Amino acid sequence: MTRDWWKHLVLILGAIIVLAPFYMMVSYSFKSPGEIDRGEGGFFGRQEMMIDPRCVALRQPGRADIEAARARFVGQDDASVQASLLAETEADCSMRPALFNYSKAFTEAPLVRYLLNGVAVTLSIFLIQSVVALPAAYALAKLNFWGRDAVFGLVLFCLLIPVHAIALPLYIGLAKLGLTNTYAALVVPWTISVFGIFLMRQFFMTVPDDLIDAARMDGMSELAIVWRVMLPTAIPALLAFAIFSVVAHWNDYFWPRIVVTGNRDLFTPPLGLREFKGDGDGSFFGPMMATATVIVTPLIVAFLLAQRRFIDGITLSGMK
Amino acid sequence: MSDLHIASVTKLFGETSVLKGVTLDVKDGEFISLVGPSGCGKSTLLRIIAGLETPTTGTIAIGGADVTQLRAADRNLSMVFQSYALYPHLTVAENIAVPLQMRQMTALQRLPLLGGLLPSARAQAGDIAQAVSHAAQILEIAPLLDRKPGQLSGGQRQRVALGRALVRDPAAFLLDEPLSNLDAKLRVQTRTEIAELHRRLQATFIYVTHDQVEAMTMSDRIAVMMGGEILQCAPPDVIYEDPDDIRVAEFIGSPKINILPVERNGTVLTVFDQVLSAHFSADSPKLMQMGLRPEALRLTQTAPLLTGRVVHLENLGAEIFAQVALDSNGSRVTLRAIPAQRHSLGLGVQVGLSFDLNSVMLFDADGARLRKAEVAATRAAEVA
Amino acid sequence: MVAVDASGATRVTKPKADNRQARTGWMLATPALVLMVLILLVPIILAGVLSFTNYSLGNSGFGWVGLQNYERLFARSTYEKMFVATFTYVVTVVPISVGLGLGAALLVHSLGRIGDIYKTIYFLPVMATLLAMAIAWEFMLHPTIGMVNRTLEMACGTWLEVIPFFAGGCADGFPIWLGDRDYAIWVVCFIGIWQGFGFNMVLFLAGLTSVHRELYHAAEMDGARSGWERFRLVTWPALGPTTVFVVTISCIRAFQVFDTIEAFWPQGGGPNKSAYVMMFAIFEKGIQQNLIGIGSAITMLFLLFVMFLTLIQRWLVERKVHY
Incomplete structure (x- = not known):
């Protein structure tokens, strides 16, 4: 082991380069757009609540919503009712980045x-x-x-x-x-x-x-x-x-x-x-990496579970 | 000059002890066989001598010089492997030349193209070619020199492996079961040839085998190994006729030696209640084991010591082996008979057996030989 | 009487059994044979024929244009770029991925069981969907927020700035990689190597485990002292057939590079067509632009290269087989 240290050094350097994109793919699939942009948050990101702008945009409270909600906010003018409704919507539309990315991956496309x-x-x-x-x-x-x-x-x-x-x-x-x-x-x-x-x-x-x-x-x-x-x-x-x-x-x-x-x-x-x-635009890096992770995972997991069979199977072409 | 001295060598593989303190001296020019069942440590011992493994403790000396710390390439030994280990991409001539090239030519001279241009390399190559053709002549493989190992039969490959070993002048030849991949007929023939080669080269041979016949027929001395120890190291006739240990007696000899229980009551020795020898006076345990080679048993009608029924016959032409189930406890003994006795042997026939006391070997319960007891028993019988 | 019957019976049934076997044989082999012809052979002939025409899908007829498509391939600068990009890729990726594969295999093999962990890691890119990994790499190489340039920027202000590459990068920004015509093809090559060398390593490992251990002992006894001498005498010759195969399959795979290039530059094959490889050209010309004639001509050239390579491999292996 001690005599082989240089071999391990070389192989570990190689392993870092090999694993880098996998690391990045999985890590980005957990992070919020802001964290991706700024390159922070470690592997899992901070998982602070984030607001899905598209969700908010879709549920912009209209005239009818304000009328309907008037009963709940007695004695407030329209503007503040709208503000309260908006706050509710934002609360509804906020979620952890990891959940956001993966749910987007499955909802944005079938x-x-x-x-x-x-x-x-x-x-x-x-x-x-x-x-x-x-x-x-x-x-x-x-x-x-x-x-x-x-x-x-x-x-x-x-x-x-x-x-x-x-x-x-x-x-x-x-x-x-x-x-x-x-x-x-x-x-x-x-x-x-x-x-x-x-x-x-x-x-x-x-x-x-x-x-x-x-x-x-x-x-x-x-x-x-x-x-x-x-x-x-x-x-x-x-x-x-x-x-x-x-x-x-x-x-x-x-x-x-x-x-x-x-x-x-x-x-x-x-x-x-x-x-x-x-x-996709820049803000969709997270969901996209989530999609990539979902696609890559089945074979990687199967491979890790049955490595010998997989390696034999893939190298089969080399035997003859 | 190149005698070999192995002193209290042990080898541990992890927790398991493969060699438990082996000491062996091999004289220059001697043919010594390491024989024993598989897993007895004989191959490990050979590989330690070769330098392919390092002993856990103990030393190896060749010609008086301690080589324990020397690597295999520097020990001036050559080895014939069980699988022959010929380089598949090289021709027979190239294979045989490898040990010379590695030792005599510099790395520069060995370079594939450039090396050939150096005058010194060319002179070397000439010498090597001569040595190779000499070795090929000895082994009668000159016509095969241009072929590759894949085009050779098992016996031919075996010769090439021998050639690669003898092309230089090593301190000793190490042979690791070199005949085990050959068919029976070829094995017998090659056996003779290796023995003749040894006589001709006058070199030290250390020969590992599990086949007692090979060991018996070729060696000056046989070292019988079991459980990581050498039980006995002696010439073949001594090993056969005068073994130190019941395990040696049982391992050497085919069919196997017959083992019967012997009891001592005071001064009377008995086997299945038949008195072997009265007036027996020796310090021996009460229960002993008696070894009788199949040829020591003889058929008799008068006062047989043992009686039984023939249950199996093997007729080998020149001799007949009969298995007799003893009346006393049903255990079987093997008897060697000559063809002339065929008429008195038949399946199911009741026979009486007898033997001379001086052909009996006595062992204690642990298997150690009791020579004093044998002498006493024989003497007591003579007096009677 | 009985004997005569028996011999008569065998004489009659033998050919009958042969007939039956022949019929079954053909019956079992026919589906495969038909598909082989329809799916593999007919298309080649079709491509061969179409490469001499100006056919387009949707057109009812076509005209024979002789060698015009092939002439164009060797005359126009677009196709010159195609050949340059393809051969750059093949000539870079094959030796490096084979060399790294061999090196990794030797290291991993010498480590015994602990080495298996590296084997697993290096094999991951082979299993992963290349397209997904290409997109991951694209993010890694993003000029501003990518991990690669962020890592490189960490070197700014350290002694590494002595190296011209870092000095320039720290002053004017690091390369934009995929958008830079000087870097684009090399990045694609790098990803090709990244993806392929683990496969080669595993093939070499299979070759290494089949080397008989006694051969190394024999080499040691014969006086091969250094690891290099044992490699020369035992390992390298034993890996000969594996190497031939690995090189061939690496070549064929390298010729077929497509996923990364289409992922990075869906339009046009890289900055200034610097990564316009043959498979992408077939896709763009033949399928997207419906220029079937020229697409077929590229297909024919492509097949020629690949078959030529495989035939060389077969020939080399045949020679080596007779050990």
Whole structure:
């Protein structure tokens, strides 16, 4: 430990730089606009009550409000009734900055909807990828058929193609089919994961033939073998692939940015955040960082809980 | 010149004591085997000798010089690893050359491109190439010199690892289970070759193995280790015929030695109530253990000392091993018979067994050998 | 009689079983095959064809323009800036993120279990949504209220002012980073490195743990005294395949940089187009401006670069495989 002090020094310096934006993001999501502007308040901010100017503006007491409230303020002139009402409104509209930021994050934009969209899209992508890739991987690994080598060669070739790179022709195709601005547009290009096929095929190669022959002796059909014998043995590999796939598509910004324009109902979390930034002014740093925190948190928490699996899953591509 | 002196070496890994005070002297040119079950500390001892681990207490001296504080690279020892540990990116020739390059060439001379331009480096390289081809000739791997380890069979890799060890002239060769990754047939062949190599080089070999056959067939002396201690260090025949400890007797020898309880009532020694020796006069415990090698037991019809039924037969062709369940308590003893006796052995056949008292080894309850008691017993039997 | 039956049966059923297996094989592989062709291969051909046209979405027809799109790519200064920005990014980010990844992996590996905490921290940026982190960085780099310039200002009035950068910064204000054409691309590079080196570190760590420990012992016995000699003799050769892979994947990822640039400069790719990278160009030309021909031409060039890199990697790995 003492001999390694310099290693720790270097690594800690690195860690500070790595963590700085996370620190800032979470810290700003707690702070009031004033504290952000002046750069004060430590990590959590002072959490003094603050007044939401927009809330006050929306509830500016009008003539009717003053008339209605006259009974409560007997013997006061209009101006002082208005002042009292204004004070009440301000009291109603004041809250702690942390609460303000997070409640704004969820009310200014349909963040819950975005998050659900994100979950739906990532899960459908993963499910379809598995349903397509597993049987193909099994066929390529364990069945003898004419043309198998050609199919596998094609898989190897397709591994070279990053899907982002062919975004433009894909977009044109989807536009021609009238599919832009639909869930389908978000999912379809990712339904085929060549990497998934390759990965599962490599995994299936390691499953002994005897296991499959035994299943055949037991009278299972080939499809049943895929789902009832191969799938269970492949769970670890599939889990790693799931992590790989979910992380990639939850965080993906490029593709949703292309195929979803304007229709907020289809926004994935990164798109929602982007929109927030687009129309935000300085006073919205807090809510925006709250949104960013909400979007980043699920994967980070999952990662911290199951680090080994995540690291294995993400680095999977490096094994072969 | 390069004798090796290990003095009361201990090693602690955290709380667990792996070596509990090992002392061993190895003479120059000796082939010594460290043998014992896994976890007995034999590999740790070898790695301490090599300098890959430091002992918690104790000293290592090579040729009279204390090397305990010297690191492995400076001890002039070479080692053959269980996994051979060949550098996968280097050819066989390059692998064998590494120890020479590291020791004889300066860092500058070793630089990949620039180094080749230095005249001194070129002269060095010539010497090294010669040494490598000499080593390759000894091990008959000259045709393999340009291949990479990945293209070699297990046996060939093993030779390359040997080559890398013997290319320079070390004070001693350390071998860590070098045969355990080979198949049975190759193991027997390589065993002979290593023994011959030792005779040819006249160098000190320290050989770690868990296989007693390897230890018995190759060594000048065997150090039997158990629980972090050397129980006995002696030539193979002594280890087999005259073990100091019941654990040594049980570890060496296949099939295992038979152990039977012996009782002393006054001056009478009995085994399962059969009198072994009357008029026994020696200071010995009341309860003892008797070790009998399978070949010490013989079949007899007249006045057998032990009786039982044959429950299992192993016919190895040149010899037959029979397991006999004793009538007295059902425990099994193994007996070695010659093929000529096959007709008198059959499953379920009742047999009588006898043995000579001078082939009996007596141990106390803790397993320590009782040589005086044996002498007394034999003498008493002769008098009778 | 029985024997004849049995042999006859095997002779008949064998090809039958083969047929059945072939049919199942094709049945199982077909969905994947169809999707592969439709989603991956057809678009490439489409892009290839469209790159020779002046097609726009919404137009009923199009005209063949030959190599005009490609000529434009190599003639106009906008595209020159695109190539400069892309290659600056790739050439900066790849070596530094690979080097830092290797360095971090070696340090973390040598620390044993305590090192795991650093591994976790360095991997966080890989998991985080890049767009969100880009926005966080944008705030960090805000010229007046950002954490970076605030931290730099703390150096004012100390001995650090000897350094010209600080002297200038304290006198005339520190850089405005994202708004400065001299800094913009480097900031993007920095974030690329920040985000990517943890991934490389983890790959290197996986490579390091697969190095057989006995090899280090053998190196020690062979007289490799210094850590550097053992690195040269054992670690570096063992990491060869990992390094090739890490470099390739870093290159491909670097070529695809988009999120940060779109987040910082939604219009136009940085001050004076200094961060106008290829993916952004495809997005802007092809999708926003509906100039499909030129967008397709950039796509084709992009694919060419990426495939070329991957093929080089495969070739290097093939050579190394035969240990």
